[in-house]
Amino acid sequence: MTGGEMSAAEMGAGALGAADMRAGEKLPPLEIPVTRTLVVAGAIASRDYQDVHHDAELARQKGSPDIFMNILTTNGLVGxxxxxHFGPAAxxxxxxxxxxxxxxxxDTMVLTGxxxxxxxxxxxxxxxxxNGIGRHVTGTVTVALPVSAPSAGSDLDLGPAPAPDPLNDPPGAAT
Amino acid sequence: MTDELGARLKAYEGQDAAVAAEGKDPVNAPMIRHWCEAMGDTNPAYEGPDAKAPPTMLQVWTMGGLSGYAGGRTQAYDELLALLDEAGYTSVVATDCEQEYVRPLRPGDEITFDSVIESVSELKTTKLGTGYFVTTRMDIRVGPHLAGTHRFRILKYAPTRRRRQQKPALRPRPVVNRDNAGFWEGIEHHRLLIQHCTTCDTLRFPWLPGCNNCGGPDWTPVEASGDGTVYSYVVMHHPPFPAFDPPYAVALVELAEGVRMISNVVGVPYDKVRIGLPVRLEFQSYDDELVLPVFRALEEAG
Structure with a gap:
């Protein structure tokens, strides 16, 4: 894992609740070094065997300067x-x-949100x-967070978000 | 101009691309783990007994993989792509992916999917080349339950040829300065000019500001007859330079007047150039601006 990245585990489970989301808030950026290994591993993990994602020679024959990341990997990285950022309960x-x-x-891709x-x-x-040559991806993600303190006897989070629980959401935990 | 191909492609809109197709593997922990490893995703929601699959894996469960798709695919989508291939739109790139996740997929879930060709665009010109955008929409189910929808857009295109391939490289330009400007003016008028020192009566080539025999600064131009012989030569194999097509012979030609100059020998294969080969001056035009003196072999060398 490269410097500056924080995994969900490192951030702590359930770090953020619905009440912590504010329109206009910016998410900290995430730098993704686009290694050859990432491009190939992402393609194979997504069952995508198109040659342009693993064979540089054939990619060049098709007019591309090198292999390039497939859309499923980009999708996975955005997710x-x-x-x-929002934690495993999101x-x-x-x-x-x-x-x-x-x-x-x-190249390096920097995700911002x-x-x-x-x-x-x-x-x-x-x-x-x-990335270094321009805008690789633009996207919109809709994400749901459980309310901060699930009420007993109900596993539906349809109700309005209650006030933050000071025990589970100490000030400054959600940055 | 009417787009006949476009009209044929449009006919595929609304047709099924896959009906009740089955995923090749049930949703499973190893594929989830491989995905998470590739993505660097350490989300604990994707591990353990209550694991769910990362929602963004939705399309993965529908992929054909190395051995291709299982049953359920219709001819329509393949026909559509084949039409585009035949018309020269042979390259493909995915441009858009819109997924909606209705219920989580978990290890053991066996998915089925239905896909429809939603739209085919008009002919579009993009940075990559001209082509058609093809959009499909897929519903992914587990049993009767909708797990998610997946809209996918690809561009089928004819790649734009690189500028380098469109425009052949040009030969390097000669460096023209006040000492040799007269020589290049002569070339422009298809005359090969040699300097004649008026002090010591010696010919000199290439052009110099003073005589390399007596140092005298005064000279007059003399036009070469154009006859010569190969005094020496090398054959250039490597490295290749833009605008040059190796192997080729680079010759030191001795002119009838007695001076020598470096040039190319034309009209004979590179491996037939020999010392003593008689040659005759020619002016070869390489592009709109560049004319160079070259030497044509006068007899077929043994």
């Missing part, structure tokens, strides 16, 4: 960016992405991933 509802400048090996809207327990986050 990870959101759940890393549930992705929608991920919509559009690709631009390809992620070639040796801004909370655009908060509606009850659900937030819409605008995500952008820039």
């Amino acid at each position: 990870r960016y959101i759940t890393d 549930e992705l509802r929608k991920v919509a992405i559009r690709l631009g400048a390809p992620n070639y090996p040796g 801004t909370i655009e809207e908060v509606d009850g327990d659900t937030a819409t986050v605008r995500v952008v991933g820039d």
Whole structure:
């Protein structure tokens, strides 16, 4: 794991609750070194054997300077960016992405996010991933967070978010 | 101009791309772990007895993998892609992915999916090349329950040729300065000019500001007859330079007037160039601006 990255585990389970989401809030950026290994591992883990994602020679024959990251990997990284930030209790509802400048090996992609809207327990986050040659991805993620203190006897989080629980959400825990 | 191909492609809108197709593997912990390892995703929600699959893996469970798709795929989608291939739109790149997650997938879930060709765009010109965007929408189910929807857009395109390939590289330009400007003016008028020292009556080449025999600064130009012989040569194999096509012979040609100059020998294969080969001056045009003196072999060397 590279410096500056924080995994969900390191952030602590349930670090954030619905009451911690504020429209306009910016998520800390996440730097993804685009290694050849990541491009190939992502393609194979997503069962995508298109040669342009693992064979540089054939990629060049098709007019690409090198292999490049597949869309499923970008999708997975965007999802990870959101759940890393909001914690393992966060549930992705929608991920919509559009690709631009390809992620070639040796580049670095920096994911940034801004909370655009908060509606009850659900937030819409605008995500952008820039690399050395331009904008790799723009996207919108809808994510739901459980209310901070689930009420006993109900496993539905349809009700309005209660006030933050000072025990579970000490001031400064949600940054 | 009407787009006949476009009209044929449009006919596929609304057609099924897959009906009740089955995932090749049930949702399973090893594939989830491999995915998480690749993504660097350490979310504990994806591990342990209550594990769910990362929602963004939705499409993964529908992939054909190395051995291709299992049953359930219709001909329509393959036909559509084949039409595009035949028309020269052979490259493909995914541009958009929109997923909605309705219920989590967990190890053991066996998915089925239905897919429809939602739209085919008009012919579009992009940075990559011109082509058509094809959008499909897929519903992924476990039993009767909808697990998620997946809208996917690809661009099928004819790659734009690189500028380098469109425009052949140009030969390097000669460095023209006040000492040799007269020589290049002569070349422009298809005359090969040699300097003649008026002090010591010696010819000199290449052009110099003073005589390399007596140091005298005064000279007059003399036009070469154009006859010569190969005094020496090398064959250039490597490295290749833009605008040059190795192997080629670089010759030191002795002109009838007695001075020698470096040039190319043309009209004979590189491996037939020999010392003593008689040659005749020619002016070869390489592009709109560049004319160079070269020497054509006068007899087929043995």
